[in-house]
Amino acid sequence: MENEELHTVGWIFLQNIEYEHGRASIGILIAPESRGKGYAGAAMRKMIDIGFKQLRLNKIYLTTRGINEQAIGLYQKTGFVIEGQLRNHAYSDGRYYDTYIMGILASEWKD
Numbered sequence: 745m746e747n748e749e750l751h752t753v754g755w756i757f758l759q760n761i762e763y764e765h766g767r768a769s770i771g772i773l774i775a776p777e778s779r780g781k782g783y784a785g786a787a788m789r790k791m792i793d794i795g796f797k798q799l800r801l802n803k804i805y806l807t808t809r810g811i812n813e814q815a816i817g818l819y820q821k822t823g824f825v826i827e828g829q830l831r832n833h834a835y836s837d838g839r840y841y842d843t844y845i846m847g848i849l850a851s852e853w854k855d
């Protein structure tokens with residue numbers, strides 16, 4: 745254990761917390777070398793649980809680009825559903841991509 749270095753695997757955060765509406769947005773970033781090991785799924789479940797049970801939110805939401813298949817896969821597996829689609833909303837590498845608004849309600853959260 746002594747020789748093991750601690751390193752940051754990534755970040756996860758709730759922001760835009762608006763208690764009068766019972767909502768917050770969520771964001772996540774996992775370091776490239778640490779992806780595909782289940783860290784994002786575990787972190788999302790923990791953070792959503794804090795949002796609904798400790799902060800007593802009613803809704804957690806996010807936006808993501810249609811090009812980001814890993815993120816959309818992660819969010820759908822965690823229980824988020826697509827609530828809206830902004831067409832041609834982001835430009836990257838010579839073309840436009842849709843942006844998705846996704847959300848999960850406290851009543852839908854089963855952990």
Ligand SMILES: CC(C)(COP(=O)(O)OP(=O)(O)OC[C@H]1O[C@@H](n2cnc3c(N)ncnc32)[C@H](O)[C@@H]1OP(=O)(O)O)[C@@H](O)C(=O)NCCC(=O)NCCS
Nearest residue numbers: 772773774779780781782783784785808814815817818821
């Ligand atoms: C999206 C991101 C957070 C996923 O992190 P990760 O640690 O690799 O994800 P996990 O290993 O916990 O995988 C959780 C689920 O995500 C989905 N997923 C992960 N990689 C995927 C891929 N390449 N294709 C499709 N779905 C994928 C799967 O549903 C997966 O569950 P499964 O392994 O049981 O199938 C990571 O790729 C990342 O940080 N990307 C850059 C930042 C970013 O895009 N953030 C989101 C902005 S909206």
